[in-house]
Amino acid sequence: xDLSTLxxxxxxxxxxxSLNAASLDSGFVVCRKPHAVIVPKSADDVLQVIGWANQSNxxxxxxxxxxxxGGQTLTSxxxxxxxxxxxxxxxxxxxxxxxxxxxxxRDLVAHVLPRGYLPRVLTNNLDTTVGxxxxxxxxxxSTHHYGVQSDNVEEMQVVTGVGELxxxxxxxxxxxxxxxxxxxxxxxxxxxxxxxxxxVAPKIRxxxxxxxxxxxxxxxxxxxxxxxxxxxxxGWYRHRSQEFGAPEDAGSAGPxxxxxLHASVEFDDAEPNRDELLRDLNYTRLxxxxxxxxxxxxxxxxxxxxAARRRPMAAVASPVTEGLIPWSEVHNYATRLLxxxxxxxxxxxxxxxxxxxxxxLQSPMLVAPKTGLGMGFGIIPCIPRIILSQGLQxxxxxxxxxxxxxxxxxxxxxxxxxxxxxQAHYETLWPQILEWKARFDPKGILNPDFIHYxxxxxxxxxxxxxxxxx
Numbered sequence: 254x255d256l257s258t259l260x261x262x263x264x265x266x267x268x269x270x271s272l273n274a275a276s277l278d279s280g281f282v283v284c285r286k287p288h289a290v291i292v293p294k295s296a297d298d299v300l301q302v303i304g305w306a307n308q309s310n311x312x313x314x315x316x317x318x319x320x321x322x323g324g325q326t327l328t329s330x331x332x333x334x335x336x337x338x339x340x341x342x343x344x345x346x347x348x349x350x351x352x353x354x355x356x357x358x359r360d361l362v363a364h365v366l367p368r369g370y371l372p373r374v375l376t377n378n379l380d381t382t383v384g385x386x387x388x389x390x391x392x393x394x395s396t397h398h399y400g401v402q403s404d405n406v407e408e409m410q411v412v413t414g415v416g417e418l419x420x421x422x423x424x425x426x427x428x429x430x431x432x433x434x435x436x437x438x439x440x441x442x443x444x445x446x447x448x449x450x451x452x453v454a455p456k457i458r459x460x461x462x463x464x465x466x467x468x469x470x471x472x473x474x475x476x477x478x479x480x481x482x483x484x485x486x487x488g489w490y491r492h493r494s495q496e497f498g499a500p501e502d503a504g505s506a507g508p509x510x511x512x513x514l515h516a517s518v519e520f521d522d523a524e525p526n527r528d529e530l531l532r533d534l535n536y537t538r539l540x541x542x543x544x545x546x547x548x549x550x551x552x553x554x555x556x557x558x559x560a561a562r563r564r565p566m567a568a569v570a571s572p573v574t575e576g577l578i579p580w581s582e583v584h585n586y587a588t589r590l591l592x593x594x595x596x597x598x599x600x601x602x603x604x605x606x607x608x609x610x611x612x613x614l615q616s617p618m619l620v621a622p623k624t625g626l627g628m629g630f631g632i633i634p635c636i637p638r639i640i641l642s643q644g645l646q647x648x649x650x651x652x653x654x655x656x657x658x659x660x661x662x663x664x665x666x667x668x669x670x671x672x673x674x675x676q677a678h679y680e681t682l683w684p685q686i687l688e689w690k691a692r693f694d695p696k697g698i699l700n701p702d703f704i705h706y707x708x709x710x711x712x713x714x715x716x717x718x719x720x721x722x723x
Contacts, residue, residue, distance in 0.1 A: 254288050254309070254311065254331075255309075256288065256289050256332075258305065259289075259291070259301070259302065259305050260289075262298075262301050263291050263292075263293060263298045263301055263302060264291065264292040264293070264294065264298075264338065265289050265290070265291055266289065266290045266291075266292065267288070267289045267290070271290045272286050272287060272289075272290065273286070274290075275287050275290045275316060275319075275327070275333045275335065276327065277319070277327070278319045278320070278321045278322060278323075278324060278325070278326055278327060279319060279320045279321065279322055279571060279573075280321065280322030280323055280324070280570060280571055280572050280573065280667060281569065281570045281571060282322070282323070282324070282570045282571075282572050282641070282645070282667070283323060283324030283327060284327075285324060285327035285328055285329035285702070286329055287314065287327075287328050287329065287331060287332050287333045288331060288332055289332045289333075290332070290333045290334075290335050291332055291333070291334045291335065292335045292337070292338040293334060293336070293338050293339060294338050294339070295339070296339075296410060296412065296418055296444040296445065297418075298338075299334065299339075299412045299442050299444055300412055300416060300418055302332070302334060303412050303413075303414065303415075303416045303442065303698075304416040306331070306332070306698045307414075307415065307416055307696055307698060310696060310698070311331045311332060311698065312328050312330045312331030312332075312698055312701045312702070313328075313331055313332055313333075313334055313698050313699055313700075314326050314327060314328040314331065314332075314333045314334070314438075314700050314702070315333075315334050315336065315384075315388070315438040315442050315699065315700060316333050316334065316335050316336065316385075317336050317337065317354070317355065317381060317382030317383075317384055317385030317386075318337070318357065318380055318381050318382050318385060320378060320380070320381050320385065320665070321389075321665050321666075322571060322572055322573040322665060322666045322667050323572065323666060323667040323668045323669070324702065324703075325437065325664070325665065325668075325700065325703050326700075327702070328700075328701075328702055330701075330702070331698075331701075334442065335355075336354050336355035336382060336384050336385075336442075336443075336444075337355040337357075337382060338355055339353035339354050339355035339356075339384075339444060339445075340353055340355045340356050340357075340360070341353045341356070342356055342360065342361060342364050345365060345368060345370060345450065348370070348449060348450045348451060348452070349407055349447050349448060349449055349450060350364075350365060350370075350447070350448055350450060351445060351446070351447045351448075352383055352445070352446060352448060353383075353444065353445050354382060354383055354384025354385075354387070354442075354443040354444050354445060354446060355382050355383075355384060356382065356383045357379065357380060357381070357382055357383075358372070358375060358376070358379045358380075358381055358382070358383065358386070359379035359380055359552070361383065361448070362375070362379060362547075362548065362551055363548075365450060366453075366547055366548060369452055369453060370450040370451065370452060370453065371450065371451060371453045371547060371551070372402070372405065372448055372449070372450055372451075373395065373398075373399040373405045373449050373450065373451050374391060374392075374393040374395050374396060374399050374400065374401060374402045374404075374405055375393050375394075375395070375402075375551050376391055376392065376393050376402070377393070377394070377487075377553060379551060379552055383443075383446055383448065384442075384443040384444075384446070386402045386403070387402060387403045387406055387409070387433075387434060387435075387443055387446055388403075388433070388434075388435065388436060388437055388438050388443060389403075389435060389437060389663075389664060389665045390402065390403050390435045390616060390619040390663065390664075390665075391403055392575075392607055392609075392629050392663065393607075394484075394485035394486060394487045394515075394517070394607070395484055395485055396607060396609050396613065396629070397478045397486060397608050397609055397610050397613065398481070398484065398613070399613060400613035400614050400615055400616075401435075401614065401616060401619060403434035403435045403616040403619065404434075404613065404614060404615040404616055405448065405449040406434065406446050406447065406448055406449070407422060407447040407448075407449060408420060408421065408422035408425070408430075408446070408447045409421055409422070409430065409433060409434075409443055409445065409446045409447070410443075410444050410445035410446075411429065411433055411441035411442060411443050411444060412441060412442045412444060413429070413440065413441045413693045413694065414440060414441065414693050414694025414695070414696070414697075414698055414699045415693065415694065415695065418444075419441075421433065428689065428692075429441060429693065431616070431617045431618070432617075432618060432686075432689045432693065434616040434617075434618060434619075435616040435617070435618035435619035436618045437618070437664060437700060437703060437704065438699055438700045439686075439689075439690060439694065439699055439700060439703075439704060440689050440690065440693040440694055440699065441693060441694075441699075442699070453519060453547060454519035454520050454521045455521055455547075456519065456520050456521065456544060456545075456546075457485075457517050457518070457519055457520075457544065457545050457546070457547060457550045458517065458518050458520060458525050458542065458543070458544050459485075459515050459516070459517040459542070459543045459544075459545065459550070460515070460516045460517070460518075460527075460530070460531065460539065460542055461513060461514075461515055461539070461540040461541045461542070461543070462513070462514045462515075462516065462531075462534070462536035462537075462538075462539060462540065463511055463512070463513055463514075463536060463537050463538050463539075463540050464511065464512040464513075464514065464536055464537055465508045465511060465512075465537045466508070466512070467510075467512055467583070467584055467587060468584060469535050469536075470488060470512045470514060470536075470606075471580070471583065471584070471628075472535065473514070473534045473535060473536065474486065474488070474514075474608045475626070476533060476534065477516060477534075477608075478608055478610060478626070482518060482530055483516045483517060483518050483530070484517060484518060484519050485515070485516070485517035485550075486514070486515070486516055486517075486607075486608055487514070487515045487605070487606075487607065488512060488513065488514040488515070488605070488606035488607075488608075489512070489513060489603060489604055489605045489606055490510060490511075490512060490587070490591075490603075490604035490605075490606070491510070491511050491512070491513060492509065492510060492599045493508070493509055493510070493511065494596075494599055494600065510591065511537075512606075513540070514536070516530075517550065518530060527542070568637060568638060569601070569635040569636055569637055569638065570634075570635075570636050570638060570641050570644070571633070571634060571635055571636070572634060572636070572644065572645055572648050572666070572667035573631065573632065573633050573634070573648075573665070573666040573667060574631070574632045574648040574651050574652045574655075574662075574666045574667050575629065575630065575631040575632070575662070575663035575665065575666045576629075576630055576631075576652065576655035576656075576660040576661060576662045576663055577609070577621045577622060577627050577628070577629055577630075577660055577661050577663060578622065578627060578628050578629075578630050578655060578658060578659070578660035579622040579624040579626075579627055579658070579659045579660065580624060580625070580626035580627055580628060581624070582658040582659050582660070583628045583630070585658060586630070586654060586655065586658040586660070587630075589654060589658075590651055590654060593650070594647070595643070595647060597640065598634065598636065598640070598643075598644060598647060601634055601635045601636055601637065602632060602633065602634045602635070603631075603632075603633040603634075604630070604631065604632050604633070605629070605630070605631040605633060606628055606629070606630060606631075607628065607629030607630075607631070608626070608627075608628055608629075609621075609626070609627050609628070609629055610625070610626060610627075611623070611624060611625060611626065611627055612625070617682060618682075618686075620661045620678060620679060620680070620682065621661055622659055622660060622661060624659075629663065630655070630660070631663075631666075632648060632651055634647075634648065645667070648667050649667070649669065652666075652667070652668075656677075656678075661678065662678065668703075670704075670705070671705060671708075671709060672705040672706070672707060672708045672709060673708075675704055675705055675706075687706060690706060
């Protein structure tokens with residue numbers, strides 16, 4: 254592969270350190286080493302790269318902070334565009350702000366929060382890029398109010414797979430706009446986006462509630478989603494053998510499975526009325542009430558069991574499996590999942606719950622069940638490599654079970670779909686996706702190792718389970 258022409262016009266890195274860093278994602282399962290890493294400083298740099306890639310028939314993987322878990326941002330056949338060089342933040346205009354796609358959400362929060370604003374939706378990991386989560390959806394604790402992050406972008410500047418720099422929105426190049434939001438970089442590379450903000454009260458109070466059964470938790474979540482008092486809702490599963498750090502969160506001799514819920518409300522000088530906020534709820538006990546700053550609150554990752562924390566990162570893999578499940582099927586899905594979940598993996602897994610209202614989801618490429626309410630269900634494992642093959646089979650089975658119960662996979666996690674499964678995932682949208690691919694990326698150079706548009710020809714398998722690239 255002749256990269257000499259490209260190296261003269263953009264920041265091209267092919268040293269061992271750069272290539273190794275771009276060979277793994279946050280799953281630490283798939284390893285693919287690219288031929289080079291490009292760090293663009295402008296949209297024109299991206300144009301140059303895509304133009305060269307078309308002429309050279311070179312695959313291009315688009316990467317932000319690499320927080321996928323199944324190799325979605327990796328390639329061993331071409332080059333990686335690392336968008337973190339596109340890191341400029343603009344000024345607030347009304348309740349929006351224009352930023353380049355490589356801006357970290359952490360930096361955006363630091364810029365707008367002192368001015369009394371926050372993005373409408375934040376994921377639990379601020380060390381992701383704006384372009385990365387807009388290309389995948391971006392579920393958060395306020396999704397029941399505002400949808401996902403890609404529902405809260407007003408317009409974008411993108412470079413298509415044929416090398417055209419275009420602006421798109423609901424009123425301009427709408428097809429490209431719809432294909433790019435949640436589109437996994439299949440049709441274009443996001444270079445800039447205008448993000449919706451909202452005014453925030455200065456304080457957050459979180460009520461940590463414990464439930465002994467899932468049905469009661471879900472009944473209360475229905476109340477809370479439509480009451481509109483709590484801006485943030487986050488729940489998860491916890492086995493009584495698991496320990497999560499805080500003494501009051503330690504395992505107990507109660508039910509085998511318990512269901513913590515964090516419900517958070519914003520406020521200013523007027524104290525929230527606890528009795529009013531928690532009325533009609535049937536939680537088992539109130540664990541604690543905690544006040545936090547927005548910055549500390551926004552910077553909370555999913556709870557990780559202590560047993561997983563104690564293992565060095567090189568010794569574990571994290572093939573996260575996530576999906577959106579119809580509300581009526583959540584209990585059945587969870588029951589079947591937990592019946593067969595190996596006890597040996599319990600100390601190393603978190604299971605998260607994100608309630609959502611499907612009328613808030615507006616990004617066509619983020620496929621969700623066609624029901625009024627749904628649940629974002631995530632299995633977040635830190636699997637010791639010594640049992641990685643067993644762990645991968647468990648998450649594969651858990652993902653398949655989601656679809657059996659009418660769910661749709663959230664595509665940043667461990668995905669191993671074949672052509673037929675991709676077609677089944679997108680259902681009636683599939684013919685449009687084929688049209689969009691033919692229109693915006695006819696040579697198939699953008700992220701070609703993920704979605705299979707045609708039945709796959711058997712080829713050499715990816716390297717699975719490597720500790721690190723050599």
